Amino acid sequence: MRPLIAHQSRGALRHNLSRFPKPSWAVVKADGYGMGALEVARSLDQAPGFAVASVGEAMVLREGGISAPILALEGPFDLEDCRDAAAYQLDLVIHDLAQLDWLEALDRRQWSGLWIKLDTGMHRLGMSETAARETARRIEALSVGRKVWMSHYGRADEVELALPALASPPPGWSISLANSAASLGHALPANIGRAGIALYGASPISGDLGLNVVQRLTSQVVAVRHVPAGEGVGYGARWVAPRDSVIATIPGGYADGYPRAMPDGAPVSVAGVICPLAGRVSMDRMTVDVTLAGDAVKRGAPVELWGREVPIETLASLANTIPYELFCNVAPRVARIWS
Incomplete structure (x- = not known):
């Protein structure tokens, strides 16, 4: 056997997740940062939910027996993704009005969870605050189990710049503000965290975060x-x-x-x-x-x-x-x- 081996620790994963404020979902996109998404998810039975990039990645977890909530961070790419999300009971990010149009075009009115993404300065995906509030108004016509107001920081050392809009979600909505850097580097309002790179033992910021090598x-x-x-x-x-x-x-x-x-x-x-x-x-x-x-x-x-x-x-x-x-x-x- 070729001697090059990646030794990976379930105990280190569990420890690192425990370093995040609760609740924090485990991010297992890109096949669990290359370590194997299904194995990572199976190792984290304490995780309240998991986040992946696409509906296709989420389907792999469901078919592998993961029953916890799963969020597709890029949202649906087409109407077929919306159908699959419904069938597999997935949470979806909505970052563009076209995605909401697809959901409304389906007969289904009940959804596991919808997360509206605001653009707080990265300028990749996300809505303006005005568009996001209009989207939230339209979502109220659907039956949604989990409604979340979210964003993603491009500069986690300047999170306060984005807080005013994010910290004021529509009534009844949760918020999700933070990736690893923001979760571990700042005291933020209560929110659903997203445990990414630090979950796998690498520090996104300077200083000792008490992480274990995975x-x-x-x-x-x-x-x-x-x-x-x-x-x-x-x-x-x-x-x-x-x-x-x-x-x-x-x-x-x-x-x-x-x-x-x-x-x-x-x-x-x-x-x-x-x-x-x-x-x-x-x-x-x-x-x-x-x-x-x-x-x-x-x-x-x-x-x-x-x-x-x-x-x-x-x-x-x-x-x-x-x-x-x-x-x-x-x-x-x-x-x-x-x-």
């Missing part, structure tokens, strides 16, 4: 080479040995989700010692300078690419990306082992 991406040394000073390593010989060096070859490359953009010197834990990446990441493997690790590094030595010893936030910064992308890009060929 995913450890591990591998093993499969070869050790002695490279003379002045010799290059890897494609294009980007890294040149500054002295006689010991180079370990490790399964794990850009086809597995480890970024090709990762620079020389990026930290890799080899046999418990932090060692620098040496040379370009290739499709299936990488090379690491283990000279200073001494005799501990032999074939079969354990490696952590990210997790407890190598924070994923550190690697994301070095690769000029974000932890979300690293999690989501872990390839299907990488084995996932839950514990």
Whole structure:
């Protein structure tokens, strides 16, 4: 078996959800940030609900036995999505009047939940406050179990700019203000939180949030080479040995989700010692300078690419990306082992 494995912890997921103000729904879109949406949802029986991107993602959870409320954050894309949402008892975000037109065109008048999305500055999806209040008025003609006034912060450190409209929903409506950064970084009015990246153990803001690592991406040394000073390593010989060096070859490359953009010197834990990446990441493997690790590094030595010893936030910064992308890009060929 190829030794590149994503070890994933159910206990860490549960702990991280407990760090959020209650109630907070667990966001499991993009196949649970690449970790497996169904497994994540099954691990979080304490979650009051789940949020995904699309009706199609929600249907996968329902068919997998998840009975808790499920919200499609992008709302319906067409009339067929509305029919499926009704059949699978899904909550829908309404960010455009056309979506409400589709709902009203159906014979069905009863809906599990409808969430009106306001645009508070991201300018991707969402309505003006005036349009949102008109939409709420029309929704009152339907039978809706859960009515929620919501938005999504583009700058979670400036949430107060959006509070006046959001904190004044129509009578009888709940509010949902906060993603991970806003939920954990601010004292907000009582609302339905949305536990996203922090649920998976990565911090969206500076400071210690008390999160546990959910995913450890591990591998093993499969070869050790002695490279003379002045010799290059890897494609294009980007890294040149500054002295006689010991180079370990490790399964794990850009086809597995480890970024090709990762620079020389990026930290890799080899046999418990932090060692620098040496040379370009290739499709299936990488090379690491283990000279200073001494005799501990032999074939079969354990490696952590990210997790407890190598924070994923550190690697994301070095690769000029974000932890979300690293999690989501872990390839299907990488084995996932839950514990």
